Amino acid sequence: MNVSIDNGALESMQSLLGDQFEDTLVFCCSEFERLENDLKLALDCDKQEAIRHAHSLKSNAAQFGAISLSGTARAIEQGLIKGDELSVTENMEQITEQVVGSKSQLLQWLAMNP
Template identity: 50%
Template sequence: MDTKIDETCLENMQSLLGEQFNDTLEFCLSEFDRLANEVKATIDDDLEAATRNAHSLKSNAAQFGAMSLADVARTIEMSLVENNVEHAKTQVSVLCSEVDASKALLQRWLTSSVK
């Protein structure tokens, strides 16, 4: 999967948050990990929690321009809503690698955008 970052989303968040942007982005990156781990931990025994965590991850990722991560989280969320648990489970490994790839791209963007 090609990891995609929407830089326009990042620039919009940066102008909206101003001085808080870097700290907020750092927090968001740690949330990507936490939420992905929660999806992974709950998908076998608490589908409601797994769905909720996938939804939160989808929203956070989209807000900060991590579009391919948002897409994978959306796929998991929708699969769980439709009770297609096996398909959701197949996407968890994709989710974990997408978290890592998205974080790397976001950190690279942040480093190159510092003025």
């Protein structure tokens, strides 16, 4: 499985946020983990809550260029909405790897683009 990051999105956010970019990106990475955990907790007991967490994870990831993470979260969100349990299961198997990989690549990008 590939983890992909959109450097252009990161550069845009960096130019938009200026001095606040680093703190915001680090916070966003911790949000990826929180939203992933909240999604896992809600998955079996509160479908609407799970959809909301998947949606937030999708949006946050897209905003900071974590393309593959955003796509995986989108697939989970759509699977939950459509009742496609196979899609949800397959994508949930990838979500942790996507969160960890995206976080690693984003922080690596930050270190190389202070």
